[in-house]
Every structure is written in structure tokens, then in C-alpha cells.
Amino acid sequence: MTPAAKTPAATSPTAARPEQTLAELSEGQVLARIFPRLPGAATQLLGPGDDAAVLRAPDGRFVVTTDMMIQGPDFRMAWSTPHDLGWKAAATNLSDVAAMGARPTALVVAIAAPPSTPISVIEGIADGLRDCCEALAPGCGVVGGDLSASDALTLAVTAFGDLEGREPVLRSGARPGDRVALAGGLGEAGAGLALLFRHGVDANGVPDAALASAVREQYPVEVGAQLAPRPPIDLGPAASLAGATAMMDLSDGLFIDAGRLATASGVGIDFAADSLGDSVGLALGGGEDHGLLATFPAGAVLPEGFRLIGMATDAAGTVLVDGRTHEQGGWDPYRGWDGALG
Amino acid sequence: MTPAAKTPAATSPTAARPEQTLAELSEGQVLARIFPRLPGAATQLLGPGDDAAVLRAPDGRFVVTTDMMIQGPDFRMAWSTPHDLGWKAAATNLSDVAAMGARPTALVVAIAAPPSTPISVIEGIADGLRDCCEALAPGCGVVGGDLSASDALTLAVTAFGDLEGREPVLRSGARPGDRVALAGGLGEAGAGLALLFRHGVDANGVPDAALASAVREQYPVEVGAQLAPRPPIDLGPAASLAGATAMMDLSDGLFIDAGRLATASGVGIDFAADSLGDSVGLALGGGEDHGLLATFPAGAVLPEGFRLIGMATDAAGTVLVDGRTHEQGGWDPYRGWDGALG
Numbered sequence: 001m002t003p004a005a006k007t008p009a010a011t012s013p014t015a016a017r018p019e020q021t022l023a024e025l026s027e028g029q030v031l032a033r034i035f036p037r038l039p040g041a042a043t044q045l046l047g048p049g050d051d052a053a054v055l056r057a058p059d060g061r062f063v064v065t066t067d068m069m070i071q072g073p074d075f076r077m078a079w080s081t082p083h084d085l086g087w088k089a090a091a092t093n094l095s096d097v098a099a100m101g102a103r104p105t106a107l108v109v110a111i112a113a114p115p116s117t118p119i120s121v122i123e124g125i126a127d128g129l130r131d132c133c134e135a136l137a138p139g140c141g142v143v144g145g146d147l148s149a150s151d152a153l154t155l156a157v158t159a160f161g162d163l164e165g166r167e168p169v170l171r172s173g174a175r176p177g178d179r180v181a182l183a184g185g186l187g188e189a190g191a192g193l194a195l196l197f198r199h200g201v202d203a204n205g206v207p208d209a210a211l212a213s214a215v216r217e218q219y220p221v222e223v224g225a226q227l228a229p230r231p232p233i234d235l236g237p238a239a240s241l242a243g244a245t246a247m248m249d250l251s252d253g254l255f256i257d258a259g260r261l262a263t264a265s266g267v268g269i270d271f272a273a274d275s276l277g278d279s280v281g282l283a284l285g286g287g288e289d290h291g292l293l294a295t296f297p298a299g300a301v302l303p304e305g306f307r308l309i310g311m312a313t314d315a316a317g318t319v320l321v322d323g324r325t326h327e328q329g330g331w332d333p334y335r336g337w338d339g340a341l342g
Numbered sequence: 343m344t345p346a347a348k349t350p351a352a353t354s355p356t357a358a359r360p361e362q363t364l365a366e367l368s369e370g371q372v373l374a375r376i377f378p379r380l381p382g383a384a385t386q387l388l389g390p391g392d393d394a395a396v397l398r399a400p401d402g403r404f405v406v407t408t409d410m411m412i413q414g415p416d417f418r419m420a421w422s423t424p425h426d427l428g429w430k431a432a433a434t435n436l437s438d439v440a441a442m443g444a445r446p447t448a449l450v451v452a453i454a455a456p457p458s459t460p461i462s463v464i465e466g467i468a469d470g471l472r473d474c475c476e477a478l479a480p481g482c483g484v485v486g487g488d489l490s491a492s493d494a495l496t497l498a499v500t501a502f503g504d505l506e507g508r509e510p511v512l513r514s515g516a517r518p519g520d521r522v523a524l525a526g527g528l529g530e531a532g533a534g535l536a537l538l539f540r541h542g543v544d545a546n547g548v549p550d551a552a553l554a555s556a557v558r559e560q561y562p563v564e565v566g567a568q569l570a571p572r573p574p575i576d577l578g579p580a581a582s583l584a585g586a587t588a589m590m591d592l593s594d595g596l597f598i599d600a601g602r603l604a605t606a607s608g609v610g611i612d613f614a615a616d617s618l619g620d621s622v623g624l625a626l627g628g629g630e631d632h633g634l635l636a637t638f639p640a641g642a643v644l645p646e647g648f649r650l651i652g653m654a655t656d657a658a659g660t661v662l663v664d665g666r667t668h669e670q671g672g673w674d675p676y677r678g679w680d681g682a683l684g
Contacts, residue, residue, distance in 0.1 A: 045403060046510060049606075051441040051591050052407035052503070054510050057399030061387060065394035066488050068452040068498055073491040099393040110410040110498050146408050149415040156410055156452050156498030161394065168388060168396050249393050264391075 022122070023115035027147050033119060034145075037126040039133055041106035041141030043162065053143040055106055055160065062105075063161035063168065065096040071153040078207035079196050082121045084227045085155060086128025091229050092251070093159035094137050095290045098236025099249040101169035102161030104137040109157050112150035122147075125155065128228075136233045166240050174246035174265035174295040180310035181302050183235040184291020185225055186254060187282035192226030195219050231290040238303040239294045247294040255284040255326065257293060258319045265295075268315030273322045275309040280321060364464070365457035369489050375461060376487075379468040381475055383448035383483030385504065395485040397448055397502065404447075405503035405510065407438040413495040420549035421538050424463045426569045427497060428470025433571050434593070435501035436479050437632045440578025441591040443511035444503030446479040451499050454492035464489075467497065470570075478575045508582050516588035516607035516637040522652035523644050525577040526633020527567055528596060529624035534568030537561050573632040580645040581636045589636040597626040597668065599635060600661045607637075610657030615664045617651040622663065 022030060035048050046054040055062070069075060069089050080088070090107060097104040109129060111122065126142075133140045174180075200212035216223040231249070239247055246265050250257050254276075258269045276283040295312055296302060313320075320326065364372060377390050388396035397404070411417060411431050422430070432449060439446040451471060453464065468484075475482045516522075542554035558565040573591070581589055588607055592599050596618075600611045618625035637654055638644060655662075662668065 046512070050510075050512050050514075051438040051589075052405045052444070052501075052510075054403055054405050054442070054505070057402055057404050060399055060402055061396055062399050062404055063394045063396050064448075064450055064486060064500075064502070066450040066452045066486060066498070066500060068454055068488055068490045068496070070454055070490055070492045070496070072493065096393040100396070102394070106406075108406055108408040108500055110408045112410055112412050112496070144406060144408060146410055148410045148412055150412045150494065150496070151414065152493060154410070154412070154454070154492070154496060154498075156408070156496075158406075158408055158450055158500040159394075160406070163396070168392075168394075170388070170392050172392075247393075 019118045019120065021115060022113060022117050022119065025119065030119065030122060030147055031145070034122060034126045037123060037130055038142040039130050041143050042139035043105045044141060044143050048144050053108070055143060058162055059165045061163055063097050063100050063102040063163060064158060065093055066156065066158040067093050067096070068154065068156040076207040077153070078209045079200055079212040080227050082124025083128035083131070086125035087132040087228045089155040089157045090129045090132035091136060091231055092290060093157045094140065094233050095231035095249045097159050097161035098231065098233045099247050099292055100161065100163070101166055101236055101240025101244065101247060102163045103237050104140040104159055104161045104233060106141055106143045106160045107133070107157055108144040109142055109155065110146040110148070112148040112154040114151055114153070115149055117153065136230065164237065169240050169244050169247040171246055171248050171261045171264040174261060174267045174312045176267050176312055176314040177298045178245055178295035178312040179298060179300065179302065179308055180269055180271070180312055181294050181296060181306040182291055182309045183232040183306045184250070184289060186277060186289055186291065187279065187286035188222045188225035189229060189288040189290070190253070190286025191282060192219065192222035192224070193288070195222055196226065226288065229288065229290045232292060232305055235292055235303060235305045239292065239306065242296065242303045243300050244294040244296055247292055250289040250291045250293055251287065253285045253287045254289065254293065255319055259317070261293060262319055263317045266316045268313035268318040268320065269310055270313050270320045270323055271310035275307065284326065361460045361462065363457060364455060364459050364461065367461065372461065372464060372489055376464060376468045379465060379472055380484040381472050383485050384481035385447045386483060386485050390486050395450070397485060400504055401507045403505055405439050405442050405444040405505060406500060407435055408498065408500040409435050409438070410496065410498040418549040419495070420551040421542055421554040422569050424466025425470035425473070428467035429474040429570045431497040431499045432471045432474035433478060433573055434632060435499045436482065436575050437573035437591045439501050439503035440573065440575045441589050441634055442503065442505070443508055443578055443582025443586065443589060444505045445579050446482040446501055446503045446575060448483055448485045448502045449475070449499055450486040451484055451497065452488040452490070454490040454496040456493055456495070457491055459495065478572065506579065511582050511586050511589040513588055513590050513603045513606040516603060516609045516654045518609050518654055518656040519640045520587055520609070520637040520654035521640060521642065521644065521650055522611055522613070522654055523636050523638060523648040524633055524651045525574040525648045526592070526631060528619060528631055528633065529621060529628035530564045530567035531571060531630040531632070532595070532628025533624060534561065534564035534566070535630070537564055538568065568630065571630065571632045574634060574647055577634055577645060577647045581634060581648065584638065584645040585642050586636040586638055589634055592631040592633045592635055593629065595627045595629045596631065596635065597661055601659070603635060604661055605659045608658045610655035610660040610662065611652055612655050612662045612665055613652035617649065626668065
């Protein structure tokens with residue numbers, strides 16, 4: 001760094017101004033700073049910059065899913081870094097693609113933000129999108145986007161996937177006698193959210209960045225699972241190759257989501273309590289796990305990364321634990337956490 | 343209708359409650375009311391209800407674009423009906439697909455809304471999405487979605503298209519000597535917005551539904567172009583078949599957008615003033631036209647629906663009118679409208 005570069009921005013208009021806001025830049029200028037940070041997609045024929053992108057769909061089909069994250073209901077700026085937000089927006093969508101047995105190929109990302117937002121926040125989101133794609137779905141890139149003004153930071157991601165010639169793995173294909181298996185964590189993300197609500201707020205209950213940072217340092221697994229989840233994307237295609245009869249992404253807690261799979265397939269699911277960890281309630285009720293719940297034929301060998309957690313039965317639509325009705329309909333992170341913490 | 347059905351909802355829990363809000367329904371219940379209103383896509387292999395949808399990409403490629411509309415910056419509930427919002431969210435995305443020379447095949451739609459939103463608003467948006475697809479892009483359907491909570495109503499649409507074996511028509515393909523042509527209106531949507539800002543607000547400048555309705559009745563073309571645009575979707579593929587060398591959707595005004603096409607192609611554009619209507623300033627500066635600006639080789643016959651408005655020159659990056667520099671960089675609907683109204 002030259003001495004001149006240390007001159008404060010106010011006296012040197014050419015110096016870097018990291019806290020420049022969106023209001024000071026045109027959409028074109030913002031995009032020019034964002035797109036170089038983003039990876040292209042291996043299937044990309046035409047990337048950002050025209051009216052639309054063009055992607056290859058190698059087997060003549062593509063998988064598509066969309067999801068929106070909004071400041072307030074879905075995240076708090078005091079708890080999530082911009083990098084976390086980009087990472088999570090990518091990860092949750094990639095997980096939905098993987099849950100079809102497809103390999104994620106590309107994302108398009110629409111971002112709305114207040115004009116007062118520092119450009120560094122948007123750059124951090126872009127870095128999170130990139131790092132998540134590179135870590136969890138190499139070859140998947142960001143091929144287009146949109147930038148708008150809003151009061152609340154909003155990320156709308158649409159993700160695409162390639163079935164590589166396989167049939168999609170639906171929620172409806174489980175059969176009585178199938179092995180029920182899981183890839184990914186159970187309850188950690190829900191526990192992380194509860195920790196943030198308990199220890200990441202000030203005396204008035206307002207989310208606080210320093211407190212959240214401290215609780216993240218103390219509980220990196222749980223808070224990390226909540227703020228920057230790492231769904232087992234590779235295991236979606238692996239499950240499909242291994243003959244999975246049904247599969248879904250876990251977003252609303254194992255109990256609720258298993259009920260959806262059971263209903264769609266016309267089977268029951270009976271979990272083995274001892275496969276659900278120390279806290280069965282947390283395992284069944286914690287939301288945002290973003291693991292893969294899958295069923296495999298009775299004789300199938302589970303792909304590495306999946307573990308057996310139960311069996312499909314012929315009691316259509318029921319979800320049992322060790323053959324008994326389980327009372328917990330869903331995990332509420334605002335209640336009941338003390339007991340789980342022990 | 344039986345006499346019993348006239349009993350007010352408060353005394354008859356089974357009667358229809360049109361003003362039921364999102365807060366009273368689960369996401370699943372809302373989706374169950376929305377999806378039956380939406381058309382499936384002709385290319386759809388798997389529609390809503392699983393982790394992702396699956397679409398055919400008949401020629402092994404697909405076109406994708408995304409755009410977000412947010413209450414406040416992008417629309418006002420007093421001016422737009424829910425049907426308008428769904429229609430416009432679809433139309434603007436379909437137009438970006440058409441501008442590549444592709445035929446729109448499908449949309450996915452993420453909606454965020456305050457919990458107090460009546461379900462009828464979401465149903466109206468769905469109806470607008472459906473009617474726009476059916477009117478402007480038959481065979482195009484809604485194949486997936488997402489529903490979230492937010493303070494401001496937000497619609498994020500991602501649209502897909504099929505190139506039907508053709509190469510995409512980019513912004514960068516114009517050559518000096520090409521004919522510059524336009525399909526769709528010029529300046530009407532900008533004029534409509536100016537009319538709404540002038541006559542659709544109360545004495546305090548607050549948007550007012552009754553006043554907006556009156557100005558819409560008086561100026562149906564202009565206000566309709568702003569609130570429920572009808573971009574010439576069919577003419578995107580038609581232009582491609584006719585040999586268009588470059589094409590783009592008009593969203594920020596002809597002058598600005600022509601400059602983008604000129605810069606991308608390394609040509610200049612010289613408009614003929616007498617082809618731009620009575621108000622050249624409005625034609626060049628009015629935003630949100632959502633027409634198609636295209637260039638064709640010198641000898642090409644323009645497809646029906648396109649009209650000649652200028653020529654491509656070798657003065658790279660310039661936009662002229664009758665060979666002269668035009669001062670107006672962009673239309674500001676908050677200024678200058680009085681003159682145009684006359």
C-alpha cells in the first residue's frame with residue numbers, strides 16, 4: 001500500500017470507499033462489481049448481461065425450484081453476515097434440487113435492498129453465493145440476476161438442476177417395507193436458532209451482533225447449521241443412483257416433513273428412537289435441517305453418508321417412533337429449548 | 343343460492359369468507375387455493391408439490407430470466423389491482439424471454455406478503471398470472487412457487503423459454519446498415535405513470551384507488567400500458583425467424599436502451615424523428631414500454647408488427663435523432679409531463 005492510499009476517502013476521491021451505498025451507484029455499476037465475484041455455470045451458454053441467460057439442459061429436461069428470504073421473518077442482519085445470507089440462499093435452493101436426485105447446475109438471484117445498503121453487503125452476499133456453490137455444488141454458477149430497491153433486504157433465488165438421464169426422485173414413491181434413511185444433521189439448525197434467540201439478543205430482546213458472534217463461537221455446529229447450512233448436495237444424485245424410491249429436503253422438521261412424504265407415498269413411517277440422537281424431540285421438531293430424507297428398497301445398500309433411521313409401513317400417513325404415536329407436532333424454538341440444552 | 347347461504351359468516355362458520363387472511367391459513371392451504379387457478383405448462387413433466395419442478399427443454403437448452411416487483415418502489419396497491427400485479431409480473435418476464443427470440447414456456451413465482459393480506463389478493467395475483475400467460479404466451483404455465491411473510495408485498499418471477507432450435511438473438515449482433523425496428527408502444531406506459539402521479543393521488547399526494555380508477559377510465563391506453571402491459575411476445579420468435587441481428591426488451595426508455603444495444607453491438611443508432619410519434623421526448627424517454635427493439639439486415643422484410651424507426655450506423659455507441667444529438671437522457675415522469683399532455 002502506498003502512503004497516498006491511506007489518505008481518507010473524503011480528501012481523495014479516487015481512494016477506495018468501502019462503505020459506498022447502492023444509492024450512489026447505478027444498477028449497471030453495482031452489477032459490474034458483483035458479477036466478477038460470481039462463478040459461471042458449466043452448463044452456461046450465455047451468462048449475465050443480456051435480457052436472459054441461456055443454459056444447456058443436457059438430457060432435454062431441467063429441474064427448477066425457487067425460494068425467497070426476507071430480512072425480518074427469515075433472517076436478522078445482526079445475526080447473519082452478508083456472506084451467510086448468500087450462502088444460505090444458495091444452500092437451501094441447492095438442497096431442493098438435490099432432493100429430486102438432480103445435480104445443481106445454476107442459480108439466478110434477484111436481490112432487493114434499501115438504497116442505504118453499503119455495496120460491501122451486496123459483495124458479501126455474492127461471495128457467499130460463490131463460496132456455497134464452489135463448496136457444495138462445483139460447476140454450479142450464477143447466470144443471471146436482478147437488483148431492486150426495497151425497505152427490507154430480500155433474496156429470491158431460483159435454482160436449476162440436471163437429472164443426468166435419471167428419473168426424478170419424488171416424495172410419492174416410498175413403499176411399505178422400504179428403509180427410511182437420512183443424510184445430514186438433525187435438530188442442529190433449530191437448536192442454533194434457539195441459541196440465538198436466547199443468547200444473541202440484548203436485554204430488550206433486540207438481536208445483537210456481538211452477542212450473536214459470541215454464541216456462534218461457543219456453539220459453532222448449531223449456530224453454523226442455522227446461519228450457513230451445509231446440505232449434503234452430492235448425496236441427492238447418489239441416492240438416486242442407489243435406487244431411492246422417495247426423497248425430500250428437510251425444511252420444516254423431520255416429523256412434519258416425514259408426514260408429508262408418508263402422505264404423498266401412501267405409507268407410514270416408523271422411526272427408531274435410538275437413531276435420532278440424544279434428544280428425540282429436537283431431532284423430530286427442529287426446522288431448517290436441510291438434510292435429505294430418503295427411502296430405499298428393503299434390500300438396498302444405503303449410499304455412504306445416509307444412515308438408517310426407520311422403516312416404511314403400510315399405516316398410510318402415520319409417523320411413529322418405535323411403533324408408538326409421537327405427540328410432538330413440531331419444534332417451537334421459542335419454547336422448550338431449556339430442556340434440550342440440559 | 344339457498345337462504346342459509348346468505349347468513350353472515352360470523353354466524354355461519356361454513357359460509358364463504360372472502361376476506362380470510364394469510365395469517366389464518368397454512369402455506370399448504372394457501373397453495374391449495376392458488377395452484378388450481380394457475381395453468382400448467384405444456385413443457386411440464388412435474389408441476390408444483392414436490393421439492394422442485396421438472397420441465398422439458400426440447401432442444402437441449404433453455405432461456406431464463408428473473409425479475410422482482412416490490413410494493414412501494416415498483417407498484418402501489420391503490421393503483422394496481424391484484425390482477426394487474428400478477429399480469430405485469432408475468433408480462434415483464436415473458437418480454438425478456440421473447441427478446442432472446444425464444445418462446446416462453448413456464449414461470450416460477452415467489453410471493454411474499456404481510457400476514458394481514460386477504461387471500462383474495464393472492465388469488466387475484468394468481469388470476470393475473472394465468473390470464474397474462476393465456477393471452478400473451480399460450481402453453482406457458484406456472485410450474486412452481488414459494489410463499490413467504492414480509493411487510494411489503496413482493497413478487498419474484500423467474501421465466502423460462504424455448505429457443506426451438508434457433509440461436510438466441512443477443513443485444514450485440516447489430517451491424518452498420520441494419521434496419522432498426524420496433525414492436526409495441528412507445529411512451530404510453532411512461533405517460534400512464536405520469537398520469538397516475540398527477541391525477542391518481544389525493545391532496546396530500548397519497549395514491550388513491552378511486553382517483554386512479556377514474557384516470558384509468560379516461561386514459562385506458564396509457565394507464566393500461568403502465569399497470570397491465572401487453573408486450574408483443576409472439577414477435578420475439580417471429581423476429582428471430584426473420585433474421586433479426588440484435589434484439590432487446592425496452593424497459594428503461596428507448597433512448598437509454600438503444601444506447602445499450604448500440605454499445606453492445608459496436609454500432610450507432612440513428613432514429614427517424616417522424617417514426618417516433620407526436621412526442622419524440624416521450625417516445626425516447628418513457629420507461630417500461632416492454633416493446634421489442636430489434637435490428638434486421640438491410641435487405642430483410644420486417645415481420646408484421648414491427649415498424650422501421652431508424653438505421654444502424656458505424657458511429658459506435660451513439661444514439662442520434664435525424665442525424666443530430668438528442669439531449670434527453672431519460673424520461674422523468676415526475677417532470678416535464680405537462681408539456682407532453684399539451
